[in-house]
Amino acid sequence: MNRDTDGWGLKDLLAAARDGENRAVARLLTLVERGGSPADEIAEATHLLSRDAHIVGITGAPGSGKSTITSAVATHLIEEGHHPAVVAVDPSSPLTGGAILGDRVRMESATASGVFVRSFATRGHSGGLSVAVPGVIRVLDACGFGPIVIETVGVGQVEVDVAAMADTTVVVVTPGWGDAVQANKAGLLEVGDIFVVNKADRLGAEDARRDLELMLDLSEISGLDAGLRPPICKTIATSSEGISQLIVAIHDHNRLLRLGKGLMESRKNRVISEIRARLTHRVAEEIDRALEGERLDSSISPVLAAEQIVGGLFRK
Amino acid sequence: MNRDTDGWGLKDLLAAARDGENRAVARLLTLVERGGSPADEIAEATHLLSRDAHIVGITGAPGSGKSTITSAVATHLIEEGHHPAVVAVDPSSPLTGGAILGDRVRMESATASGVFVRSFATRGHSGGLSVAVPGVIRVLDACGFGPIVIETVGVGQVEVDVAAMADTTVVVVTPGWGDAVQANKAGLLEVGDIFVVNKADRLGAEDARRDLELMLDLSEISGLDAGLRPPICKTIATSSEGISQLIVAIHDHNRLLRLGKGLMESRKNRVISEIRARLTHRVAEEIDRALEGERLDSSISPVLAAEQIVGGLFRK
Numbered sequence: 001m002n003r004d005t006d007g008w009g010l011k012d013l014l015a016a017a018r019d020g021e022n023r024a025v026a027r028l029l030t031l032v033e034r035g036g037s038p039a040d041e042i043a044e045a046t047h048l049l050s051r052d053a054h055i056v057g058i059t060g061a062p063g064s065g066k067s068t069i070t071s072a073v074a075t076h077l078i079e080e081g082h083h084p085a086v087v088a089v090d091p092s093s094p095l096t097g098g099a100i101l102g103d104r105v106r107m108e109s110a111t112a113s114g115v116f117v118r119s120f121a122t123r124g125h126s127g128g129l130s131v132a133v134p135g136v137i138r139v140l141d142a143c144g145f146g147p148i149v150i151e152t153v154g155v156g157q158v159e160v161d162v163a164a165m166a167d168t169t170v171v172v173v174t175p176g177w178g179d180a181v182q183a184n185k186a187g188l189l190e191v192g193d194i195f196v197v198n199k200a201d202r203l204g205a206e207d208a209r210r211d212l213e214l215m216l217d218l219s220e221i222s223g224l225d226a227g228l229r230p231p232i233c234k235t236i237a238t239s240s241e242g243i244s245q246l247i248v249a250i251h252d253h254n255r256l257l258r259l260g261k262g263l264m265e266s267r268k269n270r271v272i273s274e275i276r277a278r279l280t281h282r283v284a285e286e287i288d289r290a291l292e293g294e295r296l297d298s299s300i301s302p303v304l305a306a307e308q309i310v311g312g313l314f315r316k
Numbered sequence: 317m318n319r320d321t322d323g324w325g326l327k328d329l330l331a332a333a334r335d336g337e338n339r340a341v342a343r344l345l346t347l348v349e350r351g352g353s354p355a356d357e358i359a360e361a362t363h364l365l366s367r368d369a370h371i372v373g374i375t376g377a378p379g380s381g382k383s384t385i386t387s388a389v390a391t392h393l394i395e396e397g398h399h400p401a402v403v404a405v406d407p408s409s410p411l412t413g414g415a416i417l418g419d420r421v422r423m424e425s426a427t428a429s430g431v432f433v434r435s436f437a438t439r440g441h442s443g444g445l446s447v448a449v450p451g452v453i454r455v456l457d458a459c460g461f462g463p464i465v466i467e468t469v470g471v472g473q474v475e476v477d478v479a480a481m482a483d484t485t486v487v488v489v490t491p492g493w494g495d496a497v498q499a500n501k502a503g504l505l506e507v508g509d510i511f512v513v514n515k516a517d518r519l520g521a522e523d524a525r526r527d528l529e530l531m532l533d534l535s536e537i538s539g540l541d542a543g544l545r546p547p548i549c550k551t552i553a554t555s556s557e558g559i560s561q562l563i564v565a566i567h568d569h570n571r572l573l574r575l576g577k578g579l580m581e582s583r584k585n586r587v588i589s590e591i592r593a594r595l596t597h598r599v600a601e602e603i604d605r606a607l608e609g610e611r612l613d614s615s616i617s618p619v620l621a622a623e624q625i626v627g628g629l630f631r632k
Contacts, residue, residue, distance in 0.1 A: 275622045279606075283599045291595075305591050313595075
């Protein structure tokens with residue numbers, strides 16, 4: 001019998017993890033990432049143990065310096081006496097590995113300061129990621145970590161979804177033509193609670209800030225609450241410049257959320273998005289199974305074929 | 317009664333479109349994009365009218381010059397006596413519009429040469445895009461357009477999926493640190509049949525080519541058929557340099573596909589991906605409906621909640 005997967009082993013593992021043993025935390029997270037019934041058991045065991053950690057998402061285009069910012073933020077949080085954890089969602093290729101971008105190297109300073117860091121690969125199971133990340137947050141929260149910082153590497157829909165699981169979402173852009181525009185195109189402008197113009201010593205930093213302000217103006221016109229206009233911070237993450245202002249903005253947003261109904265809503269949204277991700281994942285499996293069994297008749301259109309399969313799949 | 321949506325109006329519209337009237341084609345595409353029963357009727361009416369057009373996907377990171385390449389390729393195809401159409405999938409924001417990147421401006425030269433160009437916004441209905449694009453291809457194919465060039469702007473999963481609908485997928489990268497690596501990360505390396513290093517007059521073009529060769533070497537080791545190693549073209553799209561070589565590579569790939577079972581497989585994959593997209597879309601609606609009706613009981617975990625909803629949704 002696998003000691004990690006039977007009830008007793010899991011209970012032990014969880015107790016050790018909640019007692020501050022990081023190896024036990026890491027083991028739990030591996031089980032959550034793998035999915036299946038051990039992951040489900042861990043969800044059952046942890047979902048009422050929340051210590052209400054503040055969940056911070058950090059996202060932006062590749063090369064914007066998110067890893068450096070995440071590392072600097074986490075280190076700063078340690079210095080403030082917090083017990084942060086970092087979840088780095090890294091779409092590394094099975095061919096080249098994630099090390100090619102040096103993200104892990106950049107994260108080393110944070111690890112050295114005692115931040116708990118965990119990387120997840122998104123490759124090949126992007127749907128699985130939306131299922132796994134809420135479980136990961138739940139374990140870290142139950143083990144007393146907080147704030148929990150989730151860094152996503154890409155700007156695809158999955159990354160936007162994952163960023164939206166956070167209570168506070170930080171969107172990082174860099175100076176340079178079109179970066180703010182790209183963030184907007186990727187749907188990041190809507191999920192951002194705080195914006196960061198990183199590499200603020202570079203040419204065009206002020207333009208990038210102005211682009212963001214303009215787009216925030218436009219989105220306010222289209223109905224965003226003016227009282228919650230996201231602040232824009234300027235940072236030079238490599239030298240930690242501006243990081244303390246960013247930390248202040250993060251704490252401010254957390255306070256704002258806890259004053260009103262914001263936090264409750266953010267949690268409710270996280271639960272709904274987790275249920276949706278699980279349903280979508282399960283249904284994708286059913287669809288694969290249905291398509292496998294199907295003999296494709298080229299004389300009927302894909303539209304009819306899909307309708308026939310749906311008819312067989314669902315209860316009326 | 318809406319003349320466009322009743323049987324007779326549709327028949328007329330299709331006849332006009334197949335007779336070379338571009339306004340009728342445009343109207344059909346609008347109906348396909350809107351979805352619903354007119355779109356389904358159009359699918360039924362066109363799915364057996366295929367003239368076997370060659371479907372070419374062009375994808376790559378924003379700013380890599382895809383629009384310029386697409387425009388140059390389409391213009392070149394006209395000069396060769398083909399009757400190409402361009403489908404530009406443009407994730408423009410409702411706030412700023414797609415014009416901000418100047419894609420439409422860059423496409424103007426193609427339009428001026430008589431290429432049929434149609435832009436689709438992906439914003440807000442990324443799932444809908446995977447449903448609409450096969451229908452768009454079907455209409456254009458039935459109306460005698462070919463090759464049909466699909467240009468996607470982003471590098472997210474949707475764009476990769478749409479690119480994979482093509483018979484021949486062209487992946488564009490630019491010189492500069494990490495662009496080839498980013499393409500790899502986004503899963504574009506696997507879907508690429510032809511690679512283009514655009515802006516080949518810039519510093520680092522040779523490095524980008526070497527990066528690509530290296531990654532292709534690695535993927536061959538991991539099982540890719542060496543006989544189908546994708547060629548790498550160098551272009552300076554703004555001055556049309558290298559475009560004729562790219563066209564040769566596109567025609568070569570088409571010939572290769574038609575010699576073997578490649579084209580049949582590519583079509584079968586397109587049908588399966590369309591059915592899958594339709595099912596996923598339909599199921600997402602069912603999930604929304606199920607979640608709406610659900611009272612969220614915070615004492616049960618999201619895992620259990622999802623299982624309960626699945627139990628109610630599917631036939632056993």
